[in-house]
Amino acid sequence: MSLQVVEAIGFVAALLTTLCWLPQAFKILRERQTAGISLPTQIAFTSGVACWLVYGIALGSPSVTIANAVTLMTSGAILALKLRYG
Template identity: 50%
Template sequence: MPASIELIGSVAATITTFAWLPQIIKILRDKQTSDISWGTTGTLAAGVLLWIIYGLFIGSWPLVLANVVTFLFIATILGLKLRYG
């Protein structure tokens, strides 16, 4: 695969993975999670977990790594929802 395509994928993975940080920071600052949907966040976590499994099957470590970090961020949000919900 050309390096330019890999670069696009890497930038996309970085942006979508770290897009969760502002949400985590807001929750920690406000200690409020009533606007966070259990259903949406739980469904997203399940989908990301499936991306991790898929990445393992096809041997794509960038895909696995990006989704592991994303899953950890989403799990953090769910944990904070339990705490502050």
């Protein structure tokens, strides 16, 4: 595989795993229902993304930093909605 193809796959991967949380956040805002979402999962995922953000900043990696900053916002919003709607 050429390096361009590999980097294109990485870019698609980053887009998908970053933006995928938007439909979940909008679904909760629409339905106000979070009973099916696991609180331990949401706490661990949001904490993990926060660690990735610190890691990206410490390493000076713009891609790790930006991707995780965006994910932290949506994941944090989903966690806040889970805590609110239970």
